[in-house]
Amino acid sequence: MNILxxxxxxxxxxxxxxxxxxxxxxxAILKLIEDTxxxxxxxxxxxxxxxxxxxxxxxxxxxxxxxxxxxIFFNLNSAETNDEIQKIAxxxxxxxxxxxxxxxxNNDLFKKVKHVFxxxxxxxxxxxxxxxxxxxxxxxxxxxANLPEDKKQELRAIDKQLASxxxxxxxxxxxxxxxxxxxxxxQEDLSGLPxxxxxxAKQLAESKNKEGWLITLDYPSYIPFMTYADNRALRKKLxxxxxxxxxxxxxxxxxxxxxxIAKLRHQRANLLGYKTHADFVLxxxxxxxxxxxxxxxxxxLEKAKPAAEREFTNLQNFAKELDGIDVLEKWDSAYYSxxxxxxxxxxxxxxxxxxxxLENVIEGAFLVANKLFGxxxxxxxxxxxxxxxxxxxxxxxxxxxxxxxxYADFFPRPGKRNGAWxxxxxxxxxKDGVNQRPHxxxxxxxxxxxxxxxxxxxxxxxxxxFHEFGHGLHGMLANxxxxxxxxxxxxxDFVELPSQxxxxxxxxxxxxxxxxxxxxxxxxxxxxxxxxxxxxxTFHEGMQTLRQISFGLLDMSWHGTDPSLxxxxxxxxxxxxxxxxxxxxxxxxCMSTAFAHxxxxxxxxxxxxxxWAEVLDxxxxxxFKEEGIFNKEVAAKFxxxxxxxxxxxxxxxLYKRFRGQEPKPEALLKRAGLIK
Ligand SMILES: [Zn+2]
Numbered sequence: 001m002n003i004l005x006x007x008x009x010x011x012x013x014x015x016x017x018x019x020x021x022x023x024x025x026x027x028a029i030l031k032l033i034e035d036t037x038x039x040x041x042x043x044x045x046x047x048x049x050x051x052x053x054x055x056x057x058x059x060x061x062x063x064x065x066x067x068x069x070x071x072i073f074f075n076l077n078s079a080e081t082n083d084e085i086q087k088i089a090x091x092x093x094x095x096x097x098x099x100x101x102x103x104x105x106n107n108d109l110f111k112k113v114k115h116v117f118x119x120x121x122x123x124x125x126x127x128x129x130x131x132x133x134x135x136x137x138x139x140x141x142x143x144x145a146n147l148p149e150d151k152k153q154e155l156r157a158i159d160k161q162l163a164s165x166x167x168x169x170x171x172x173x174x175x176x177x178x179x180x181x182x183x184x185x186x187q188e189d190l191s192g193l194p195x196x197x198x199x200x201a202k203q204l205a206e207s208k209n210k211e212g213w214l215i216t217l218d219y220p221s222y223i224p225f226m227t228y229a230d231n232r233a234l235r236k237k238l239x240x241x242x243x244x245x246x247x248x249x250x251x252x253x254x255x256x257x258x259x260x261i262a263k264l265r266h267q268r269a270n271l272l273g274y275k276t277h278a279d280f281v282l283x284x285x286x287x288x289x290x291x292x293x294x295x296x297x298x299x300x301l302e303k304a305k306p307a308a309e310r311e312f313t314n315l316q317n318f319a320k321e322l323d324g325i326d327v328l329e330k331w332d333s334a335y336y337s338x339x340x341x342x343x344x345x346x347x348x349x350x351x352x353x354x355x356x357x358l359e360n361v362i363e364g365a366f367l368v369a370n371k372l373f374g375x376x377x378x379x380x381x382x383x384x385x386x387x388x389x390x391x392x393x394x395x396x397x398x399x400x401x402x403x404x405x406x407y408a409d410f411f412p413r414p415g416k417r418n419g420a421w422x423x424x425x426x427x428x429x430x431k432d433g434v435n436q437r438p439h440x441x442x443x444x445x446x447x448x449x450x451x452x453x454x455x456x457x458x459x460x461x462x463x464x465x466f467h468e469f470g471h472g473l474h475g476m477l478a479n480x481x482x483x484x485x486x487x488x489x490x491x492x493d494f495v496e497l498p499s500q501x502x503x504x505x506x507x508x509x510x511x512x513x514x515x516x517x518x519x520x521x522x523x524x525x526x527x528x529x530x531x532x533x534x535x536x537x538t539f540h541e542g543m544q545t546l547r548q549i550s551f552g553l554l555d556m557s558w559h560g561t562d563p564s565l566x567x568x569x570x571x572x573x574x575x576x577x578x579x580x581x582x583x584x585x586x587x588x589x590c591m592s593t594a595f596a597h598x599x600x601x602x603x604x605x606x607x608x609x610x611x612w613a614e615v616l617d618x619x620x621x622x623x624f625k626e627e628g629i630f631n632k633e634v635a636a637k638f639x640x641x642x643x644x645x646x647x648x649x650x651x652x653x654l655y656k657r658f659r660g661q662e663p664k665p666e667a668l669l670k671r672a673g674l675i676k
Contacts, residue, residue: 004028036063239331246593307542364515422471470502500617550580
C-alpha cells in the first residue's frame with residue numbers, strides 16, 4: 001500500500017502530507033514512470049490516424065500522477081528536507097531526466113506529433129490548442145528530431161561537449177574563488193567594517209586555525225569588505241583578484257572555455273537551422289529576436305546614460321571632497337556609494353520594521369488581492385501541512401467559488417533552502433469538463449517572532465512577500481485547459497511581470513495605509529518615511545541600469561553573432577563594453593571568464609530579461625496609476641488577459657490586449673528618476 005500511487009482522496013484533493021512516508025517516494029516514482037511509459041506506448045501504438053486528441057492532448061495528460069508526486073517531492077526537498085530526502089533526490093533525479101530524454105528522443109512518437117503539426121491548418125484548433133501543438137512539436141524539433149541520423153549524432157556530440165565545458169567553467173571559477181584568502185592581522189585594516197562582518201571574518205580565520213581575520217572572494221565576505229572597508233589598498237587588492245577569476249593564465253583559466261562554448265552553441269544553432277544561438281533561444285521568448293533585444297538595450301542605454309554620467313560625476317566629486325580621491329576606480333564604487341547614500345538618506349531598517357508586522361503585511365497582500373480581483377483568503381485547518389509553521393488558506397472569488405488553495409511557509413528552519421519562491425503542489429487545468437483548481441505555495445525565510453516581539457519585516461522582506469505573492473496570484477488565477485500552459489508556465493522574460501508589478505503597491509500611500517501600521521501604536525507609516533524609501537530605492541539607478549545593460553550587451557555580443565573568428569576574449573569584451581564604461585579600464589580583469597550566468601547557467605541570450613521585466617512591470621503599473629491603483633476595470637483586464645491566460649498565447653499579444661499597446665521604457669525611466 002503506497003499512498004502516492006493513486007489519486008488522493010483528501011480534502012480538496014490536497015497533498016496527503018500526514019500519510020506520506022519518505023520511503024514511499026522512490027517506489028512510487030518508479031512505478032509511476034512505468035505507468036507513464038505505458039500511456040505513451042499507447043499513443044505510439046495506436047493504429048488510428050494521429051489527431052490532436054489522440055496524440056497531443058493524450059501526451060499532455062500523460063503522467064499526471066507522476067507530475068504530482070515529483071512536485072510534492074521536490075517541494076519538500078526545497079522547504080523541508082533531510083538526509084533521507086536528499087539521498088532519494090540524488091537517486092531519482094538522473095532517472096527522471098533520462099525518462100524525459102527518452103520521450104524527446106522517441107522517434108515514433110515524434111512522427112505522430114509531426115503528422116498532427118504538418119496538418120495543423122486543417123484541424124480547426126483553438127488558440128490554446130495551437131499553442132500546445134507548437135510547444136509539443138518544438139520540444140522535439142529543438143532537440144534535433146527533424147535531423148538526419150548523422151546530424152543527430154553531431155548534435156548529441158555537441159551537447160556532450162557543452163555539458164562538460166560548462167561544468168569545467170564553473171569548477172574553475174570555484175577553484176579560483178577558493179584559492180584566494182586575505183588574512184588580516186592588523187586590526188586597523190578592519191576599519192569601517194560593521195560588527196557582523198568582523199565577527200564573521202574572525203570565525204572564518206578560527207575555523208582554519210589562523211590568527212586574525214580572514215576575507216575571501218565569497219559574496220558574504222567580499223561584498224561587505226568592498227562596501228565598508230576604509231583601507232583603499234586592500235579594497236583594490238580584493239577587487240583586482242575578484243575581477244581576474246578565470247583570467248590568470250593558470251590551470252583554471254577560462255578563456256578557451258568561453259571561446260569553445262560560444263562557438264559550439266553557434267554550431268548547434270546552425271545545425272538546427274537558426275542563424276545564431278540567440279536566434280535559437282529567443283524564439284521561445286517574448287522578445288523573439290536578437291535585433292529586438294539589442295535595440296531594446298540600446299534604447300535604454302541612450303536614455304539612462306546621461307543620468308549615469310551625472311551620478312558618476314557626483315560620486316567622483318563626493319570622493320574627492322571626502323578623501324581627496326582624484327580618480328574614482330572600480331574598487332571605490334560600492335564604498336563611496338554607500339557613504340553617499342548614508343549621507344543623503346540616513347535610512348535604516350530599524351526605523352521601518354515596526355510598521356511591518358508580518359501578520360499585517362500578509363493581511364495587506366490579501367487586501368490588495370481582494371480590492372483588485374475580489375479574492376477572499378480564509379484560513380483553513382482541514383488539510384495536511386508538511387510543517388506546523390505552514391499556514392493554509394482557501395481562496396474564494398466573490399461568488400464564493402474555490403479559486404485555489406494557498407500555502408504560506410514564511411520562517412527559516414534547518415532543512416529549508418535560502419531565499420524566497422513560489423511553487424505549486426497541483427497545477428490548474430480543465431479535464432472532462434471539470435476545472436481543477438491549483439494548490440499554490442509561497443516559501444520565504446523571514447525573521448521569526450520571539451517571546452517579546454512579533455515578526456517585524458524589513459522593507460526588503462515586505463517587497464519580497466509581495467513579489468512572491470504576485471507569482472502566487474499568477475498561479476491561483478490560472479484558467480486554462482492544459483496544465484503545461486497554465487499559470488506561471490510562460491516565456492521566461494514574461495514570468496516576472498505579475499511578481500514585480502505587485503511590488504509597486506508597497507510604495508503607494510493608499511495601499512500602505514491598509515497595512516503599514518506600527519505594531520505597538522497602530523499609527524500608519526509617516527509619508528516622509530515612505531518618500532525616503534522611494535528615493536533611496538532609486539539611488540544610483542542610472543549607474544545600476546548602465547551596468548545591467550552592459551552585461552546584457554556582452555551576453556548578446558557573445559551569442560547574437562557568429563563567434564567563429566573571435567580569438568581574443570578580453571579584446572572582444574572590451575569592444576562590447578565600449579559604450580557603457582564609467583570607471584577606468586582594468587587590463588588584468590575580465591568579466592566573460594567568470595560570467596557564470598551565461599556560460600554556465602541558463603541565462604545565455606537572456607541577461608536582458610532583468611531589465612525587460614522591469615520595463616514591463618513599470619509600464620503595466622503606469623496604467624494602474626493613470627486609472628487608480630485599485631481600479632477594478634484595469635485589474636479585470638490584467639486578470640483576464642495576463643494572469644488567467646498563462647502561456648496560451650504569445651505574451652506580447654496578451655500584453656497588448658491588456659495595455660492597448662506594446663510596453664514602452666518611459667515609465668521605468670520615470671520611476672527610476674532617470675527622465676522627468
Ligand atoms: Zn520572481
